[in-house]
Amino acid sequence: MKDIVFIHNLTIETIIGVFNWEHKIKQSLILDLDIQWDNSAPAANDDLSLALDYSAVADFTQIYCSARQFELIETLGEKLCQVLFKKFPIEEIRLKITKPDALENARVGIVIERAR
Ligand SMILES: Nc1nc2c(c(=O)[nH]1)N=C([C@H](O)[C@@H](O)CO)CN2
16 A cells, blocks of 8 residues: 545635636635655654645645636646646645535536656
């Protein structure tokens, strides 16, 4: 089994959606990130500089997503993975994006898994 650093329930307000009315308002998205990271060295040394700092990843993700505008959550997910690979030395990401207000009678979203 591989180690993970996770950030779950990261709530972001951004412009997202395919319809014209969605281009004029911000909507909530909930992101769950599971990022592969070997946690043994940071644990052995009790050293944040060896760890994947979840607050740095969460802050970066928040700023990136709230500053961009896409139609599909698939596009946002793909672009976010690409910039996370550039910004942090990470190898694999599982990303779930939920759009909680999209449907009244269901919870919908996507899951993607990407490797560098
Ligand atoms: N697979 C997807 N389906 C839909 C998306 C999406 O981003 N990915 N978006 C919409 C609309 O924007 C919808 O959320 C408006 O309520 C519809 N289907």
